[in-house]
C-alpha cells in the first residue's frame with residue numbers, strides 16, 4: 001500500500017495520520033481538510049477559548065510537524081467526490097489517487113427549520129467561536145437554543161463573564177441523550193445558581209430581531225442567539241459514492257465500510273457498540289482518536305482486533321467537571337452513590353459511570369469497564385467501590 | 390528556548406528546543422516525540438501524557454498539581470514517586486536542560 005488519503009483534518013483525521021507514521025507506514029499520507037489553517041481541537045471552543053481568545057492554544061500540531069513527519073496537509077480544500085472504481089477523490093479540479101481512503105468528515109450543526117434562524121450563531125468551528133466571542137464584547141442578553149453539552153458549556157462561560165443567559169431546551173431535561181435524570185437535575189441546579197434562566201419542554205419556534213419565541217408563545221429578549229441543538233454527520237460524500245449511510249457512515253467492527261478500500265472514523269461513523277452490537281455514533285475526542293488508532297494498526301498489520309475501546313467523555317461547566325465512562329442508553333437504570341456518582345445499568349450489567357469532580361472514580365471505572373462485564377450484585381457487594389469489584 | 394531531553398522506555402534520547410511557556414507534553418507532540426499521547430489536550434482528563442521526571446530535576450519541577458494524583462492512579466504504566474502528567478509541567482528558564490523519562494505505554 002503506497003497511498004493513503006484522509007478526508008477531514010480534524011481530531012480524528014489528524015490522529016490517523018500521526019498513528020500511521022508511528023506504526024511504521026512509509027507510503028504517502030495526504031490529509032485534506034476543508035477548514036483553513038492547522039488542525040485544532042474543538043473542546044476548548046466552548047470552554048477556555050471563549051474566555052481567553054487564544055487560538056494558538058488550540059492547534060494540535062505546529063506546521064513544522066507535518067513536514068518532519070512527511071504528512072501532506074492540504075488545508076482549505078473541500079473534497080467533493082469519491083470515485084470508487086478509479087480509487088480517487090476529487091476536490092475541484094484536483095485529483096488524489098488512493099490505495100486506502102479514510103473518511104473523517106465529522107459533523108455540522110443541525111439547522112432545524114425555524115423561521116429567522118439565520119440570525120443565530122453556531123459553535124462548531126474556530127471561526128464560529130471567534131465570531132461568538134466578538135459578539136460578547138460587552139454585557140449582552142444571550143439566548144441559547146439547546147441544553148446539551150455545548151449549549152451548557154457556553155452558558156456557563158457567558159454567565160461567568162457577566163452576561164444575562166437564557167437556555168431553551170425542547171426536551172424535558174438537560175443533556176437528556178447522554179446523562180441520567182439525576183445528573184440532568186444536578187446541572188440544572190448549577191446553571192440556575194449561576195443566574196441562568198432555564199426553559200424545559202420549550203421548543204423554539206421563532207428567532208426574531210428581539211430574541212427568541214418559545215412554543216408556548218412567550219418571547220425572550222436576546223442580543224445574541226446561539227444555536228446548539230445538535231449536529232448532523234457529514235455523510236454526503238459517502239452517500240453519493242454509494243456507501244451505506246444510516247445516521248452516519250456505516251462501518252463494521254474493524255471500522256471498514258462495505259468497500260474494503262474505505263474506512264470511516266469519529267463523529268461521522270456509525271459502528272457496532274462492542275457491548276451490544278447495536279449501531280452507535282459517538283461525538284467525542286475519545287472515539288475519534290481510538291478509531292484512528294485502530295484503523296492505523298489494521299492498515300499496518302499491527303493488530304487484527306475488532307474495536308473495543310471504552311467510551312469516555314468530559315464536559316466542563318463552571319466549577320463542575322462532569323466525566324462519563326462507558327455508554328448508557330437513555331433509559332438505562334441510574335443509581336446514585338453516596339458521593340454523588342451515578343451508576344448506570346443495562347439490565348444487570350454496569351453500562352456507564354457519571355461523576356462530577358471525581359477523577360479517581362472516573363479513571364477506575366474506565367479501567368474496570370474495559371475488562372469483564374461488571375455485575376450489579378458484585379458492585380453492590382463492595383458498597384459501590386469499583387476498585388474492589 | 391528551553392532544552393528538554395526525553396528518554397524513551399528503550400533508552401533512546403530525543404533532545405528538543407522548547408518554547409518557554411509551553412508544556413512538556415505539548416513540546417513532545419510538537420516535535421514528534423513518540424511516547425506522549427496527550428489525548429485530552431492538557432485538560433487533565435486523561436493520563437496519556439505520563440512521564441517520570443529525572444531525579445536531578447524533581448525539585449525544580451515541583452510537586453504534582455491538584456488532581457494529578459487521581460488521574461495518575463490509572464496511568465497505563467507503573468506510577469512512581471517521580472510520575473507526573475507532562476501537561477502540567479510548564480517550561481520556564483529554570484527548567485532549561487530538563488530530563489524526563491517516558492513510560493512504555495500510555496493507553
Ligand SMILES: Cc1cc2nc3c(=O)[nH]c(=O)nc-3n(C[C@H](O)[C@H](O)[C@H](O)COP(=O)(O)OP(=O)(O)OC[C@H]3O[C@@H](n4cnc5c(N)ncnc54)[C@H](O)[C@@H]3O)c2cc1C
Pocket residue numbers: 007008009010011012013032033034035041042043044045046077078079080104105106107123124125150234237265266267268282283284285286288312313314315316
Ligand atoms: C464546541 C465543542 C466542544 C466540544 N467539547 C468536547 C469535550 O469536552 N469532550 C469531547 O470528548 N468532545 C468534545 N467535542 C466533540 C469533539 O470535538 C469531536 O467529537 C471531535 O472533534 C470529532 O473528531 P472528527 O475528526 O470526527 O471530526 P472533526 O474534528 O469535526 O473534523 C472533521 C473535519 O472534516 C472536515 N471536512 C468535512 N467534510 C469535508 C470535505 N468534504 N472535504 C474536506 N474536509 C472536510 C471538516 O471541515 C472538519 O474540520 C466538542 C465539540 C465542539 C464543537
